[in-house]
Amino acid sequence: MGIPVENFFLKPDTKGTLQARIQQMVAEGILSGRFRRGEKLPSSRKLAKHLGVSRITVTLAYTELLSNDYLSSKGRSGYFVSDDAPTPPTFDATPERADSVDWTRALGRRFTGYATLVKPQNWQDYRYPFLYGQTDPQLFDHAHWRLCALQALGAKDFAALTQDYSDQDDPQLVEFILRHTLPRRGITARPDEVLITLGAQNALWLTKQALLNESRLAVIEDPCYPALREILMRARCFVHATPVDKDGLPPDQIPEGADVIFVTPSHQCPTSYTMPLARRQALLARARDLDALIVEDDYEFEIAHIKPPMPALKSLDADGRVIYVGSFSKSLFPGLRLGYIVGSAPFIREVRALRASILRHPPGHAQRTTAYFLSLGHYDSLVKRIGKALNDRRVIMEHAIRKYGLTIAGKGTHGGSSFWMRAPDHVDCEELTVRLREEASVLIEPGTAFFAGPNPPRNFYRIAYSSIAQARIDPGIAEIARAIDATSVT
Amino acid sequence: MGIPVENFFLKPDTKGTLQARIQQMVAEGILSGRFRRGEKLPSSRKLAKHLGVSRITVTLAYTELLSNDYLSSKGRSGYFVSDDAPTPPTFDATPERADSVDWTRALGRRFTGYATLVKPQNWQDYRYPFLYGQTDPQLFDHAHWRLCALQALGAKDFAALTQDYSDQDDPQLVEFILRHTLPRRGITARPDEVLITLGAQNALWLTKQALLNESRLAVIEDPCYPALREILMRARCFVHATPVDKDGLPPDQIPEGADVIFVTPSHQCPTSYTMPLARRQALLARARDLDALIVEDDYEFEIAHIKPPMPALKSLDADGRVIYVGSFSKSLFPGLRLGYIVGSAPFIREVRALRASILRHPPGHAQRTTAYFLSLGHYDSLVKRIGKALNDRRVIMEHAIRKYGLTIAGKGTHGGSSFWMRAPDHVDCEELTVRLREEASVLIEPGTAFFAGPNPPRNFYRIAYSSIAQARIDPGIAEIARAIDATSVT
Structure with missing residues (x-):
């Protein structure tokens, strides 16, 4: 894909000859990762017209960049970002600016810093996602x-x-x-x-x-x-x-x-x-x-x-x-x-x-x-199909929960998609969540964030069956039970 | 289309026999426009099961509704909302409730009552829509x-x-x-x-x-x-x-x-x-x-x-x-x-x-x-195509504006999609806008709402060329000029 000519600007605050400023502009684009290897540059005629400079200035800049290996030329088909051009470290390597704004003062209000439920964006990569509120690709129409x-x-x-x-x-x-x-x-x-x-x-x-x-x-x-x-x-x-x-x-x-x-x-x-x-x-x-x-x-x-x-x-x-x-x-x-x-x-x-x-x-x-x-x-059909699948999963899950001796603190009488669970008093479910995620590929939600007050109970958690395949439920619950048991030892 | 059984509820606060309450529920659905002529009701068996009542109660209610012409029956295929059922006046005829809430007190803050630009939702029905910011179906890709x-x-x-x-x-x-x-x-x-x-x-x-x-x-x-x-x-x-x-x-x-x-x-x-x-x-x-x-x-x-x-x-x-x-x-x-x-x-x-x-x-x-x-x-191609069309329209519009003696107060030097216009001092452009809309099928925007202060100038208006066809521009501008001339007479 060609780099559109509109992407080129001579910043009014840069110094040096026109030719040097054009070279710098192209090199910066490459170094910052905006222009990538193999991408075609505008013709010297087009760029010259766009910048309002003479064509020879652009041609000289391009030639210089060619000899520095920023660009390569393919005969009559034009100039390209060279395969040997310096690699930008990663795209977000644009240097962090040192703002002269004091943001602590400038911000009239703050919005960060509240406790929220954190869901891994890549939840589908986990083996046992007892995660609430995501869509199951198997069920959606x-x-x-x-x-x-x-x-x-x-x-x-x-x-x-x-x-x-x-x-x-x-x-x-x-x-x-x-x-x-x-x-x-x-x-x-x-x-x-x-x-x-x-x-x-x-x-x-x-x-x-x-x-x-x-x-x-x-x-x-x-x-x-x-x-x-x-x-x-x-x-x-x-x-x-x-x-x-x-x-x-x-x-x-x-x-x-x-x-x-x-x-x-x-x-x-x-x-x-x-x-x-x-x-x-x-x-x-x-x-x-x-x-x-x-x-x-x-x-x-x-x-x-x-x-x-x-x-x-x-x-x-x-x-x-x-x-x-x-x-x-x-x-x-x-x-x-x-x-x-x-x-x-x-x-x-x-x-x-x-x-x-x-x-x-x-x-x-x-x-x-x-x-x-x-x-x-x-x-209506989707809701019926989801309902049926959730009901099947729920039966399996309730069975597994009993089988592995976990304690249900709350479950819907009409339906829903999750169980509210209580672990033994000494279990910290925030820690349990991290441990299960990292060691057993199990996603659960700690219950702490649901409670008001300065000292919320830490031994509640939520497990949902809206996004987990039926066959994964039993072994997943087994992992949770194992992790809770391991906690009691310490 | 059948009316799903889930749409039926016996409100706990209604009075009378079960049969009467079922009749009332169906009649209300018809009178409020929720159930429409020709729509099929659930079978008596299904509705009875859903409501937790005996089937004979539902059958008796349906029979009564049949004799009142709310329902009709088509042999073995079930009950339908009758073609002779009372017509709901229009759908939003659900009676306005007399709230016992004092909303003047209950609302913690007010958000209505600010001056905003009002755009007719049916702008495409107007002959000369010099309207800003809508999409032209002819240009969009x-x-x-x-x-x-x-x-x-x-x-x-x-x-x-x-x-x-x-x-x-x-x-x-x-x-x-x-x-x-x-x-x-x-x-x-x-x-x-x-x-x-x-x-x-x-x-x-x-x-x-x-x-x-x-x-x-x-x-x-x-x-x-x-x-x-x-x-x-x-x-x-x-x-x-x-x-x-x-x-x-x-x-x-x-x-x-x-x-x-x-x-x-x-x-x-x-x-x-x-x-x-x-x-x-x-x-x-x-x-x-x-x-x-x-x-x-x-x-x-x-x-x-x-x-x-x-x-x-x-x-x-x-x-x-x-x-x-x-x-x-x-x-x-x-x-x-x-x-x-x-x-x-x-x-x-x-x-x-x-x-x-x-x-x-x-x-x-x-x-x-x-x-x-x-x-x-x-x-990129879309923007180019839009740019070309806008440029053509702008040339025609500027020409028409000069031809009919209107005054441009501001126009973009790079592009854009509108002219900022100044009418003679005595013209009230809010009135002009209404008159043009109602009498000449022309949409313009009065400029008053753009100004701060208690006594904004009333003789500015904006006319855009983003949604008007090329051929309509000249006659549309002529209408504006005519309406402004008519104002000077009074």
Whole structure:
């Protein structure tokens, strides 16, 4: 491939003759790894015209670079980066600049430094990936997804693909969610009560931004999804973590003054407990007494493979105080980055304006592809197939867990994709995770990051069966049991 | 299409016999428009099992609905929503709920109510769309984009498509930007100095969030891109608008105490003035004196069709104080929602963490498709083709503007896609815009929203040639001239 002439600039601050500056420019490109061996340089005529210098100057520079072995010439076909040109160490060898900016002062706010779940990007290289929330290539309906994506790339959908939607969403996707997705959760809503988001994370962030400020109190479950806790910490509102029991968040433990309560009733995250109906009603009553809002994160509802899921908490909400967050990340794939918020129109209006200011709208092509995938029924079949596979894996996993004497602390009654596990008290699961990863090619998630408070329990961990092949489950669990046993010795 | 059984729920708070509740549930679905004429209901056996009631109860409910004409039965093939069923007025007729939540109090912050540019979503239905920033279906390389998208949907790229990248970007896209896109602007950078964003809007938002707080002073150009001013207003930092002259932002007018200076040196937005080299150097010197940062929005650099663009301001930055914002929205399409930030590593680290908290990452498929489109050279050809077409249109437009006696207030010296226009002083361009849209099918943009201050001039407007067919330009300009003339009479 030729190096386009547009890649060449004479920096106004370089010194020396024109010829020397051209040589330096080419040499720098090679040394920094931007121009690679075998790549063709622009003709001397073209480069001269582009730089506004005489052709002979360029030719002299090229000749000099030729004799230095930076370039080679192949007869009449031009100049190429020589095969003997100095090798750039690696591409990112561009020298680290010594900024004269004091970044400690310049940054108005800090965002790094929060505890998050770290997932190895190369998780597929591990033998036993009991990893949560990635897509299993064996289960995903790649063929139909591709067809829907192609359809959404067609000439008929040109506007949906390319248009600046401004603050709007794809009407086809919104309609499908209203007519088919929400009714399955017992929810009826109007188009002005739904906003498409860039995944559930984005939905939770927008919601906190609209509802919380420095004088408000947010209540979260303990343990809880770490990214949610992080979002709230950054919001600088007050945060109270209420410990959950086997039925989820206990309403009578929610403190006075609570403004917004974040819950996962279908499937408490990470324990997988399901909140029974009576408690849901008590929770709504408690919220009414406090005049608080409830944010319901209904993650994973669609993979209820054991029995039909209970309707969402939102379906019981006569007051308009429940804000419902859904996502396609678990049932489709996380890289899609599509979720939605359902709430009262005055609230949706504000988060819509906020979303427009931050990112305008989720990409049109992803929205339309998903609308097709849903409306052609592929989504339903996919969810069924995933459900069946997860159910099979779950049975094997539960069996293996018993066989090797591990302890389940929580598991979904409707479905889900993971077990919440408790190791003996003396086991530090952060260490266990590292040991299993490095010594036995096993990926588990330490539970520590899920807990609030300064001294979280360290003997919990989560193991998922969404991305691990059936045959790997038993030997993988055996490895975990072995590693835990080895810990007890020390 | 059959209505899936999962769409049926007996709400725990409804009253009456089981049979009556089932009837009510089905009737409500029909009346609200969720179930449509001709759609098939689940069999009585299936629904009974799903609801956990006896089959005879469901059969009795169905029979009752049959006699009320909600349902019809087609012999042995089951029950359908009747063709005589009551019509839902329209789909969004779900009754507006009377919330018991006081949203005025519940919302912690407000985001609506800022002046923004309003674009009709159906702009393609207008005869003379002098509209800025939409994609012209005649110019976009749909065929190759489709091929690249297909390639990125292939089995080989499964991980790139589906994976949760967490806080990371697609390495292929980052590498291409580093090796090919930035060098064209004279910029060299390392991978840890680049972040992919959800378009330029998202890049500007992340940047303001990291750099500004309630005690800092942001400087913007006057006039300026309205969405940027809106972002800064929301940030509750101090904002100073410095009037631009024919060379863009005058460095000596930047006030003492400035912390962050937002500029568009390639193409001042909206006037299209290009900042000359000497002023760029003066601007950098002024920023150094103030110890301020500069955010360079390099929009539209790629469509420089008149002469090669000047290197970016960032290319002259030895201090690390320039933060560079680029985007693929103008040259590819706005619905893609992909842009990038280039800045020093400590800054990029913070905005990366912030982006992860807000939305994790831009969708994998869009990133990989763009990487292919760039690396296969389609992007370069597209930009050339667009440049040629824009140049032709610009010549015609400039000619028509002169012919009909309109006044250009600013035009790009390198290229771009619009003219910044000045109407006679007495013309209110907001009114003019409405009149042209409604009476002459002409879309223009009033200039008012670009200006800061309480009494912005009302006689400026912007007309773009990026989405209008060549043949429509002359008659469209004639319509504008006629409408302006008509204004002078009153």
